[in-house]
Amino acid sequence: MDVNKNYILKIDCSDEKGLIYRIADVVFKYQLNIIKNDEYVDRENGKFFMRAELNGEADLNAFKGTLQAMLPARSNIHVVEARKKDIILMGTKEIHCLGDILLKHDSGDLNANILAIVSNYEDLKGLSDKFNVPFHCVSHEGLNRVEHEAKVLEVLAGYSVDYIVLAKYMRILSSEFVGHYEEKMINIHHSFLPAFIGANPYKQAYERGVKIIGATAHFVNNHLDEGPIIAQDVIHVNHEMSWRDMQKAGRNVEKVVLSNALDLVFEERIFVHDNKTIIF
Amino acid sequence: MDVNKNYILKIDCSDEKGLIYRIADVVFKYQLNIIKNDEYVDRENGKFFMRAELNGEADLNAFKGTLQAMLPARSNIHVVEARKKDIILMGTKEIHCLGDILLKHDSGDLNANILAIVSNYEDLKGLSDKFNVPFHCVSHEGLNRVEHEAKVLEVLAGYSVDYIVLAKYMRILSSEFVGHYEEKMINIHHSFLPAFIGANPYKQAYERGVKIIGATAHFVNNHLDEGPIIAQDVIHVNHEMSWRDMQKAGRNVEKVVLSNALDLVFEERIFVHDNKTIIF
Amino acid sequence: MDVNKNYILKIDCSDEKGLIYRIADVVFKYQLNIIKNDEYVDRENGKFFMRAELNGEADLNAFKGTLQAMLPARSNIHVVEARKKDIILMGTKEIHCLGDILLKHDSGDLNANILAIVSNYEDLKGLSDKFNVPFHCVSHEGLNRVEHEAKVLEVLAGYSVDYIVLAKYMRILSSEFVGHYEEKMINIHHSFLPAFIGANPYKQAYERGVKIIGATAHFVNNHLDEGPIIAQDVIHVNHEMSWRDMQKAGRNVEKVVLSNALDLVFEERIFVHDNKTIIF
């Protein structure tokens, strides 16, 4: 292991000549070493994106300030120490995605600490207990959406989280709720979006007679199932499968797609721009 | 090669006890040998589907009559000699799907005879000539849809075809036109339907920021892009790709999906039921 | 749910004219209904394979006897009531495959009862305890292979099992051991066999510079990594990945391939013939 700290630097700004030179210059002056570096220029929109993994020891505030001075106005500069993220998992009744994340957590394959599980049902308490993760049931029974979300927010407020993972949380969230966690909430949707938006995509897929089904992990925004897509994958299906068969087969895709998306998110590999993701 | 003829038998009817026994009994009595046999029962709708490859020498009319007598009323019995199908290809300007089919035809990998190519532009004449296939340009310029389709139908009427393959034919067809070729017309759509119905799916895919794109081969029915799906496949894409990059990459998927679908169609492996396909 | 029992019938025998007719005749006479039926004729070797799902109520011994009388000598006839299988899981230290199976068991998605977990290390005790499955550690320390396997066999003898699942059990088994469980033991190998037979396939894959890695589930026979293959799948990798990155990414493939293979095995969908599998 390196004795020096590791940092992740993310910059997005309007594109100009010499940006890489200017940034590399600052990095060099702060005696930081570039371990890994990716850039992308969106030429259509004149936007520059860069992510670097740095090695060394620096005053991050000073480093950021120097960068800011060298870059175009309104540049976004994000520089942090590489560390495990703190997350909360939200679910409803299904255990395949949640259980997969808990197992990865247990075996050290998850780049995050799971602070708690929040659900609108008691069903997941058993799973939470198995893995010694605090469980909060916030039932929606007898509450309208505003009241229920207020209660959920109250629970979440008790934790300092980097990300909230909707691991088959089957309630629609209001814009207000989502607004608290912009680009901080990841959902797994059980279809290859934009196909089969809305309720029971497996039944829709069965009824349409498609030959592939899939899953989509995305950041949650105000518009249901329309947030920036992080990862997608599919499997082949056939006429012998009922929609329940598709649902069962689809669970393997859902959990793998969510797992891959979380790896990308927790390693800070993603930029969101214009409802799309740039992924390094 | 077998000295005896080979037949393909397809039956679909309402499900009853003893169907396989009754059918196998008739097959046995006609001294036919079952080389390959597939059945599927759609239990939800009480429908029985069977496809068999038979070996032997029989009076097909008598055989069909005997089967009819043993099966439920309104059974569909289809029995034919296995042979190459006669097809017409329709295209507009793009050559990747057409060219792929022509190459397979040349190398003996296509289970069909290509009788002609029909297009609304002259662009494909060069390709048709290379492969010595008759080419008919039926321009739509200055014609309304009814007039144009009448002219196309006139050309098609000059041929006795089993199937018409829309290999990137970029004109919408009217219900009247489609009605002439029910379950006889196969189209390749450049998206994983039902995502991105309509014009320029690659541009739609680019704008939505999906991480997979795909293609769908389907029978053409009255409803644009909503016919029974035969085959689908996808590839992964990323943020670096413009919609033109996606289009270019997608061509490989389009031609392979269409090619796979045509194999299934030409070998009579498909039943269409309730806007879905059962494929053996 | 059906009030009648469900049976699975599997037949393999030398191919003859009229087999389906004769079998369907017997099935019909015993008043059994064929829910699903698949046949395959290996024409090169003159072998007939059939699997049927039957619905009804019959004396299985009498049914089997009648079939035997109608079929060629040395036919294999296997007819059983459809039921959950009894299995034992064997592992070493890794939890991804074991945990995945345990989660599926918990959520009712596994068509089997897990009787116990057997390992040569203590590491998996925690996982076994979480899911309330009996755990047996049979350490190999200070024992030669014969002695160690004798101890494992002793533990296994305490259970009546249908199948043993090697869920990343990292010890090579002797022919003698394997001989006790012919076609009853399923292994997951961490490469797309026959590539990278032997130790540390991910390191081999890394060193060869392949662009895909995969996993293979197979029945275990006397020859290491050479048993009949049940299921395989792959993922794409790139030059940025160390062999440990490949190993981590590969775990998702391993567990899904093993899971899919177990579904096929537990539903009795597989015939083994000539070191290959026929799968319906």
Add this chain to the structure above:
Amino acid sequence: MDVNKNYILKIDCSDEKGLIYRIADVVFKYQLNIIKNDEYVDRENGKFFMRAELNGEADLNAFKGTLQAMLPARSNIHVVEARKKDIILMGTKEIHCLGDILLKHDSGDLNANILAIVSNYEDLKGLSDKFNVPFHCVSHEGLNRVEHEAKVLEVLAGYSVDYIVLAKYMRILSSEFVGHYEEKMINIHHSFLPAFIGANPYKQAYERGVKIIGATAHFVNNHLDEGPIIAQDVIHVNHEMSWRDMQKAGRNVEKVVLSNALDLVFEERIFVHDNKTIIF
């Protein structure tokens, strides 16, 4: 289109602190704009790789000289104008890969000019003629390998080529021959290497009973089927398929994998290091 020229810059050298800064500094001083930039550090071997697409107008020799002075000794610096490559295709009898490349060439999707087709049989003359590409048949009949290769080299010497594409050329090439075209010759192998090295991989795959088959595009080196891998892909197969069925299905994979590999090669996206490829 840009009025300025476009260049591709490729650098590989031993890794040092400040490399990106130094390179970006030179690029900036020459008034070149970085359109796209990728770096990779192989930390295990202390190697730095960088590829950049540059926009501007510069004296390439001077530019290269300045870079050389700033970089570690024994750095490889490759800087060229972006342009279509000149290639020769070699084949034997099969047309699927060759035909696919010719079609792409015709539709403007190939980033190369096809100068000629060379084959050891006359079979491909018809295809070459269709597409107006010069065809050279160099029969191996009655010649030993040295003699035959001398004749092929004679033909090749008549052309100035960037790359030679072995599009199902079914003769083994000697080290001497290969030595003339190091990292300049791309082959398509009909298996997912390193599985099924040697003759008739589809037959080997059939006999092993694998559930996936694939194809591998690689640079040719002295060791048969062991050159640096550029691209691989697979499809699923099943017990119903004979090895000829697998061969037919495999052709779609072969041509797509080769096509994808050629795109990468022609855009100069590949570094070869230590028998592996780094691909940007």
